[in-house]
Amino acid sequence: MTRAVHHDCDVLIVGSGAGGATTAAVLAEAGHDVLIVEEGSWVEQGSTVPFSLDQMDKQYRSGGVTVALGLPSIAYTEGRCAGGGTEVNSGLYWRPPEATLELWRTKYQIRDFASSDLLDICAEVESELSVQKVPGEHTDASDILRRGADRLGWRNDEIPRWMTYPEGAGATEGQRQSMTRTYLPRAFASGARILCDHRLDKITRSGRRATGAELTHTVDGESSAVTVAFRDVIVCGGAIQTPAILQRTGLRHRVGRTLAVHPTVKLAARFDDPVNTPEDVSVFQVKQFAPNISFGGSASHPGLVALALTDNWRDFGSAVTAWPELAIYYAAITSEGRGLVQAIPGVRDPLVTYRLTKRDRDLLGQGLARLAMVMLEAGAEEVYPSFKQAPIVRDRADLATMTSMFAASKASVMTVHLCSTAPMGDDERRCATDSHGLVHGTDNVFVNDAALLPEAPGVNPQASVMAIAIRNARRYCDERAG
Numbered sequence: 288m289t290r291a292v293h294h295d296c297d298v299l300i301v302g303s304g305a306g307g308a309t310t311a312a313v314l315a316e317a318g319h320d321v322l323i324v325e326e327g328s329w330v331e332q333g334s335t336v337p338f339s340l341d342q343m344d345k346q347y348r349s350g351g352v353t354v355a356l357g358l359p360s361i362a363y364t365e366g367r368c369a370g371g372g373t374e375v376n377s378g379l380y381w382r383p384p385e386a387t388l389e390l391w392r393t394k395y396q397i398r399d400f401a402s403s404d405l406l407d408i409c410a411e412v413e414s415e416l417s418v419q420k421v422p423g424e425h426t427d428a429s430d431i432l433r434r435g436a437d438r439l440g441w442r443n444d445e446i447p448r449w450m451t452y453p454e455g456a457g458a459t460e461g462q463r464q465s466m467t468r469t470y471l472p473r474a475f476a477s478g479a480r481i482l483c484d485h486r487l488d489k490i491t492r493s494g495r496r497a498t499g500a501e502l503t504h505t506v507d508g509e510s511s512a513v514t515v516a517f518r519d520v521i522v523c524g525g526a527i528q529t530p531a532i533l534q535r536t537g538l539r540h541r542v543g544r545t546l547a548v549h550p551t552v553k554l555a556a557r558f559d560d561p562v563n564t565p566e567d568v569s570v571f572q573v574k575q576f577a578p579n580i581s582f583g584g585s586a587s588h589p590g591l592v593a594l595a596l597t598d599n600w601r602d603f604g605s606a607v608t609a610w611p612e613l614a615i616y617y618a619a620i621t622s623e624g625r626g627l628v629q630a631i632p633g634v635r636d637p638l639v640t641y642r643l644t645k646r647d648r649d650l651l652g653q654g655l656a657r658l659a660m661v662m663l664e665a666g667a668e669e670v671y672p673s674f675k676q677a678p679i680v681r682d683r684a685d686l687a688t689m690t691s692m693f694a695a696s697k698a699s700v701m702t703v704h705l706c707s708t709a710p711m712g713d714d715e716r717r718c719a720t721d722s723h724g725l726v727h728g729t730d731n732v733f734v735n736d737a738a739l740l741p742e743a744p745g746v747n748p749q750a751s752v753m754a755i756a757i758r759n760a761r762r763y764c765d766e767r768a769g
C-alpha cells in the first residue's frame with residue numbers, strides 16, 4: 288500500500304471561495320503559514336463561456352444539479368473550483384444592510400460587531416474588487432427590466448459589479464474580479480500555498496482539538512490519499528459543505544439546522560427582437576417590494592431557456608427555436624422557512640431539505656405575478672412562467688388566469704444564495720460558533736464563510752460573506768501571532 292502524501296502548515300483553510308480566499312490573504316499577509324485545500328480545479332477566467340453548460344460542468348458541484356428536498360424541492364447550485372462561487376456568479380454587489388447587521392448583533396449576541404466597522408471593510412473590498420457600474424451600454428435584457436419597472440413607476444436601479452472594463456465599454460466586456468484574480472494572488476504573494484483537486488474528507492479530533500485532516504487528491508479520475516497536520520483549521524467550504532464537514536468531524540451543536548436561502552421563481556419572456564445575451568445577466572434589479580420580493584435577470588443561455596420551458600413543454604416548447612428573442616428573469620423572496628443539511632455516513636454529499644412556510648409560498652406567487660407584469664409593460668409578446676401547466680401570458684387577462692393557477696408546489700423554485708448553517712454569536716442556544724467563528728466546544732476549529740451569516744441578508748450575499756470573513760480573520764491574527 289502506498290503511503291499518503293503528507294503536508295504541514297500552521298493554518299489549514301478548507302475551500303477557496305469568498306470566505307476562504309479572503310481569510311487566506313489576511314492570514315498570509317500577517318505572517319501565518321497558510322495551506323488552502325480546494326476540492327475543485329483551477330479554471331482560468333475566460334477559458335469557459337460564463338453561464339454556459341460547459342462552465343456548469345467544469346466549475347459547479349455535480350454540474351449544477353443539486354437539490355434541497357421539500358414541497359416544492361428547491362434546486363440550488365454551488366461553485367466547485369478555485370475561487371468557489373465567485374468565479375461563476377453574476378458579480379452583483381450589495382453591501383449588507385445596516386439594519387440587518389444591527390439585528391444580527393443583538394439577536395445572536397455577536398460581540399464587537401459594529402455595523403460601521405463592517406461597512407468600512409466593505410469599502411476596502413469595493414476597491415480591491417473594482418466594484419463599479421457598467422461604463423457603456425447595457426444589454427437588451429437589462430434594459431427590459433428597467434423599462435418595465437419605469438413604466439409601472441417601480442423602484443429599480445443598476446447594481447454595481449466586481450468587474451473591470453476598458454474605458455466606456457459595454458456590459459459584456461467586463462472582466463470578473465473573482466477570487467482567482469484578487470485575494471488568492473494576494474495570499475500567494477505572501478507565501479500561502481493551494482492544493483486544488485484536493486477534497487477534505489475528514490478532520491480528526493482529540494477532545495476539543497482538531498489534530499489533522501484526511502483528504503483525497505483526484506487527477507484524471509485517479510484518487511490518492513493525502514494527510515495534513517496543522518495548528519488550526521478554518522472551514523470555508525460554503526453553506527452546504529461546511530456543516531457536512533463539521534458533522535463528519537463529530538461537531539453537531541447547532542450545525543446544519545438553520546439553512547437560510549433566497550428562493551426564486553422564474554419566467555421566460557419573448558420579445559419581437561433579439562434580446563438574449565447568453566454570456567451575461569441583467570445588471571438591473573427591481574426593489575419596489577424589497578426586502579420581501581426583488582426582481583432580477585437570470586442566465587439565459589439557450590440550454591437554460593430550453594430548461595425554463597420544460598414546465599409546460601407541450602404549450603411552451605415551440606418557443607425554444609426563437610431563443611434569441613427570449614430572456615429569463617426571476618422573482619426572489621426573503622424566506623421565513625429554514626432547511627437542514629445532514630451528512631450521511633458513507634455518502635459523499637449531504638442530504639439537504641428545505642421547508643417553505645405558507646407566507647413564503649404566497650410571496651412566490653405574488654412575485655411571479657408582478658414580474659410577469661413588468662415583462663408585459665416592457666413589451667413582451669409572450670411570457671412563459673416556470674410552473675407545471677402554466678398558461679402563456681400575453682395580456683392582463685392571462686395574468687389573472689396565471690395567478691389563479693399558480694401553486695408553489697408546482698413551481699420550479701431555485702436558489703443560488705445559501706447561508707446560515709453554522710451561525711455565529713455568543714448565544715450558544717442559537718449559534719454553532721462564537722462571535723468570531725470559533726466552533727463552540729473546540730479550541731482550534733473555525734468557520735469563516737457563508738455558513739456564519741445568522742440569516743439570509745435579503746440582498747446578494749457575497750459582500751456580507753467577505754466583510755465578515757475579513758473581520759474574523761483580522762481578529763484571529765490579533766489573537767495568534769504569526
Ligand SMILES: Cc1cc2nc3c(=O)[nH]c(=O)nc-3n(C[C@H](O)[C@H](O)[C@H](O)COP(=O)(O)OP(=O)(O)OC[C@H]3O[C@@H](n4cnc5c(N)ncnc54)[C@H](O)[C@@H]3O)c2cc1C
Nearest residue numbers: 302304305306326371372376378379487524736737747749
Ligand atoms: C450561480 C451563482 C450566482 C451568484 N450570484 C451572486 C451575485 O451576483 N452576487 C452575490 O453577492 N452573490 C452571488 N452568489 C453567491 C456567492 O457566490 C456566495 O454567497 C459566495 O461565493 C459564498 O462564499 P463561500 O466562501 O461561503 O462559499 P464558496 O464561494 O462556494 O466557496 C466554497 C469552496 O469550498 C470548496 N469546498 C467545499 N467542500 C470542500 C471540501 N470538502 N474540501 C475542499 N474544498 C471544499 C468548494 O469547492 C468551493 O470552491 C451566487 C452564487 C452562485 C452559485
